[in-house]
Amino acid sequence: MKTVLIATKNKGKAKEFESLFASKGYEVLTLLDIPNAPDVEETGSSFEENAVIKAEAIARQAGHFVVADDSGLIVDALDGRPGIFSARYAGEDKNDQANLEKVLEELRGVPEGERTARFYCSLALASPNQETITVAGSVEGLIINEPRGDSGFGYDPIFFVKDLGKTMAELSSQEKNKISHRAHALKELESLLDSFLERERLS
Numbered sequence: 514m515k516t517v518l519i520a521t522k523n524k525g526k527a528k529e530f531e532s533l534f535a536s537k538g539y540e541v542l543t544l545l546d547i548p549n550a551p552d553v554e555e556t557g558s559s560f561e562e563n564a565v566i567k568a569e570a571i572a573r574q575a576g577h578f579v580v581a582d583d584s585g586l587i588v589d590a591l592d593g594r595p596g597i598f599s600a601r602y603a604g605e606d607k608n609d610q611a612n613l614e615k616v617l618e619e620l621r622g623v624p625e626g627e628r629t630a631r632f633y634c635s636l637a638l639a640s641p642n643q644e645t646i647t648v649a650g651s652v653e654g655l656i657i658n659e660p661r662g663d664s665g666f667g668y669d670p671i672f673f674v675k676d677l678g679k680t681m682a683e684l685s686s687q688e689k690n691k692i693s694h695r696a697h698a699l700k701e702l703e704s705l706l707d708s709f710l711e712r713e714r715l716s
């Protein structure tokens with residue numbers, strides 16, 4: 514089986530990548546499988562910059578190609594926050610529950626029509642041997658007033674997908690993996706992955 518290394522320590526992402534890549538015939542390894550994997554500081558000012566920083570740092574260390582994901586929630590009524598600060602919105606300890614409660618608090622009193630938001634995902638594919646590639650995907654939604662559902666991770670319980678009439682956390686993993694920002698980004702990457710890996714083989 515072919516293996517792809519994903520430069521993430523996020524369990525929710527790891528699970529999604531496992532099933533997204535399984536359908537393409539890849540086994541997934543993440544930094545959760547590697548003892549003492551480094552924490553890469555996200556010093557960029559965009560999702561793209563942070564995905565590239567994570568991918569290139571781990572590719573250099575591993576001496577191997579890797580994929581990194583930088584993603585988050587963009588809320589229009591909050592001028593795009595939490596954005597690239599999504600993971601640490603309520604503090605450095607990266608607490609999903611505290612983060613989503615902070616967003617709900619900041620949106621208190623904002624009418625439904627103005628609660629538009631999107632999830633955004635930038636993926637970077639990097640290797641010590643080649644130029645880094647980035648792709649992106651997004652999915653539109655509305656931030657509801659109360660969390661609903663317990664699948665998924667992060668902000669999923671407050672992110673309502675209009676077409677499906679459910680929050681992301683009320684979708685099965687198969688359903689989420691058809692419509693998510695991560696799935697859309699990975700679809701973009703798919704067409705570039707084969708030629709990247711062919712150049713890898715020749716380098």
Ligand SMILES: O=c1nc[nH]c2c1ncn2[C@H]1C[C@H](O)[C@@H](COP(=O)(O)OP(=O)(O)OP(=O)(O)O)O1
Nearest residue numbers: 521522523582583584585586599600666667668669
């Ligand atoms: O599908 C999603 N459903 C709900 N929430 C999501 C999703 N995708 C990203 N998010 C949120 C979680 C976290 O608050 C932030 C990602 O931050 P981000 O820096 O990319 O990831 P992270 O620090 O958790 O792990 P790592 O950097 O090791 O990949 O956006």
Ligand SMILES: [Mg+2]
Nearest residue numbers: 523555583600
């Ligand atoms: Mg992070």
